[in-house]
Ligand code: ADP
């Protein structure tokens with residue numbers, strides 16, 4: 001059984017259709033990269049998955065069970081099964097690094113502070129920030145802040161992590177330290193959705209690449225299929241453009 005299955009998923013902003021009939025499935029531990037021109041619906045798809053935008057039609061199943069995106073209790077449970085990290089890190093500026101990572105487990109899951117803190121320390125160690133527990137976000141570089149944001153997303157022990165252009169706001173020399181953290185997650189067997197312009201990295205880590213345009217999946221396949229032998233004209237055009245850079 002796939003871990004995640006989308007069938008004919010549609011989403012709208014008001015009257016405007018933004019996702020039209022998206023269908024695909026994902027096995028546990030896959031790294032799914034969404035690529036495509038700006039405005040093609042990549043972020044919208046991630047927002048729908050985590051429950052920030054209700055689907056207009058179609059279904060999403062996790063472990064075979066359809067998610068009712070209109071049920072508040074279901075949505076709350078979903079928030080700890082799937083975590084999203086954005087381009088802008090959105091850390092709480094008035095809280096230490098450690099507090100940023102422990103707040104959701106304590107407030108959302110009712111974990112004991114000592115337990116939340118022990119796990120947060122482990123996570124921050126893993127992302128290379130074990131020595132910054134008491135720093136405030138504005139004392140950190142962009143790459144460090146993004147690594148805190150990733151640790152924070154992992155604090156609720158999600159089954160699936162969605163990473164939306166997490167390196168796009170970083171200075172080039174800081175991109176690799178964040179990609180290294182994503183490599184660690186991938187090696188751990190975490191299921192990851194990855195939206196990024198880092199095509200070399202997409203190619204290296206993805207089990208599947210999904211090319212989107214105008215709210216549709218145009219083509220999907222292994223990195224080699226999509227980058228070396230795209231079948232659809234839209235994909236060919238996109239790939240030839242990005243590979244020229
Ligand atoms: P991508 O992440 O691939 O660049 P998005 O999912 O952000 O694309 O956007 C898909 C389409 O939805 C675009 O046409 C965009 O203008 C539109 N859109 C995105 N966010 C909103 C919003 N909050 N309200 C209305 N339209 C939006």
Ligand code: MG
Pocket residue numbers: 042043044
């Ligand atoms: Mg986007």
